[in-house]
Amino acid sequence: xxxxxxxxxxxxxxxxxxxxxxxxxxxxxxxxxxxxxxxxxxxxxxxxxxxxxxxxxxxxxxxxxxxxxxxxxxxxxxxxxxxxxxxxxxxxxxxxxxxxxx
Amino acid sequence: xxxxxxxxxxxxxxxxxxxxxxxxxxxxxxxxxxxxxxxxxxxxxxxxxxxxxxxxxxxxxxxxxxxxxxxxxxxxxxxxxxxxxxxxxxxxxxxxxxxxxxxxxxxxxxxxxxxxxxxxxxxxxxxxxxxxxxxxxxxxxxxxxxxxxxxxxxxxxxxxxxxxxxxxxxxxxxxxxxxxxxxxxxxxxxxxxxxxxxxxx
Numbered sequence: 291x292x293x294x295x296x297x298x299x300x301x302x303x304x305x306x307x308x309x310x311x312x313x314x315x316x317x318x319x320x321x322x323x324x325x326x327x328x329x330x331x332x333x334x335x336x337x338x339x340x341x342x343x344x345x346x347x348x349x350x351x352x353x354x355x356x357x358x359x360x361x362x363x364x365x366x367x368x369x370x371x372x373x374x375x376x377x378x379x380x381x382x383x384x385x386x387x388x389x390x391x392x
Numbered sequence: 393x394x395x396x397x398x399x400x401x402x403x404x405x406x407x408x409x410x411x412x413x414x415x416x417x418x419x420x421x422x423x424x425x426x427x428x429x430x431x432x433x434x435x436x437x438x439x440x441x442x443x444x445x446x447x448x449x450x451x452x453x454x455x456x457x458x459x460x461x462x463x464x465x466x467x468x469x470x471x472x473x474x475x476x477x478x479x480x481x482x483x484x485x486x487x488x489x490x491x492x493x494x495x496x497x498x499x500x501x502x503x504x505x506x507x508x509x510x511x512x513x514x515x516x517x518x519x520x521x522x523x524x525x526x527x528x529x530x531x532x533x534x535x536x537x538x539x540x541x542x543x544x545x546x547x548x549x550x551x552x553x554x555x556x557x558x559x560x561x562x563x564x565x566x567x568x569x570x571x572x573x574x575x576x577x578x579x580x581x582x583x584x585x586x587x588x589x590x591x592x593x
Contacts, residue, residue, distance in 0.1 A: 291397050291400075292397075292400050292401065292404055292444065294512055294514065295507055295508060295512075296404060296408075297441070297445070298503075298507040299503075299504055299507055299508075300408050300411065300412075300441075302499075302500055302503035302504060302507065303412060303500060304411060304412070304415055304434075305499075305503075306496040306497070306499050306500040306503075307412070307415045307416060307418075307419055307496070308415070308419075309492075309495075309496050309499065310419055310492055310493060310496045311418065311419035313488075313492045314419075314488065314489050314492045314493075315419065316479050317424055319424060319428075319466065319469055319470055319473065320418075320419075320424060320427060322466065322469075323418055323427060323428070323431050323466060324418070324419065326431065326458075326462060326466075327415055327418065327419075327431075327434065330434065330435070330438050330458075333438070333454075334438060334441060337441075337442055337445045337447055337450065338445060340445070340447070341445040341446055341447070341520065342512070342514055342515065343512065343513060343514065343515055344515065345446075345515055345518050345519070345520040345521065346515075346518055346520075346521065347527065347531070348447070348520075348521060348524060348527055348528065348531075349531065351447050351449070351450050351524060351527075351528055352528055352531045352532065352536055354447075354450050355450060355453060355528065356539060356543060358450075358453060358454065358457050358458070359457075359543045359546070359547065360543070360546065361458075361462065362457055362461055362462055362547070362550075363546055363547055363549075363550030364550075365461075365462045365465055365466070366465065366550050366551065366554040367550050367553055367554050367557070369465055369466065369468075369469040369554075369558075370553070370554040370555075370557035370558035371557055372469060372473065373469065373472060373473065373557070373558045374557050374558060376472075376473045376475075377560075380475075381475070381477065382473050382475065383477070383479050383480075385479070385480075385482065
């Protein structure tokens with residue numbers, strides 16, 4: 291029988307992979323992909339809780355639909371920002387986006 | 393979902409392996425086009441996990457929105473900023489990567505210990521809902537009505553904002569120039585005033 295812990299461990303592993311990609315990658319598009327990975331890990335947690343702890347009124351699935359909506363909006367705006375930065379700076383290296391650094 | 397338990401375990405193992413391997417490929421591969429396609433693989437595998445969790449509607453929404461919209465958007469962004477550049481090597485970069493890896497492994501160990509030691513209040517003996525679409529719709533139009541409407545407003549704002557951020561300023565009087573036959577005539581780009589990293593640091 292499937293246990294809740296399997297899904298939670300899988301979500302934790304996916305979240306950690308997403309954090310590693312978010313910090314260590316230098317391509318700006320890959321940073322956005324890592325953010326999507328982290329959002330999917332959280333969605334997996336919510337769905338597991340919804341199925342195992344609250345199977346009657348499935349509020350975890352409702353939350354997951356909202357998270358998917360916000361993730362789609364975030365991807366659109368984030369990629370537009372990356373395009374604007376690329377037109378200004380001619381690069382997508384995260385190490386050279388340092389106008390506001392200090 | 394009335395699959396046998398062995399079938400559930402085996403499909404969970406296959407899907408979990410696909411998720412982990414594809415996610416590692418997204419993060420670690422050097423070619424970003426491969427990363428984008430592997431990201432689609434991650435999304436589809438997670439949709440399969442949702443089906444294992446008795447959530448057919450959310451699995452369909454995952455495939456439609458993530459694979460159909462977000463992944464295609466990322467591929468278009470890769471095509472638009474497709475610049476084969478070698479990133480300048482940085483001193484002591486491996487220390488940063490090593491520290492990040494250690495932090496991530498430590499976070500995973502912490503989360504795993506918490507998950508395995510916690511006694512979850514599993515609902516036993518309760519059958520899951522048969523038609524999850526109706527249940528989600530009831531939630532959307534009764535107690536989650538305000539967030540539902542706010543989500544639509546958020547999508548509209550994100551759409552307009554993305555268009556405004558990503559559009560170019562077309563100059564109509566330069567339309568007949570010969571030397572730029574294959575490119576859109578564009579207002580001269582105002583490069584950032586502070587320039588590169590060598591000017592201030």
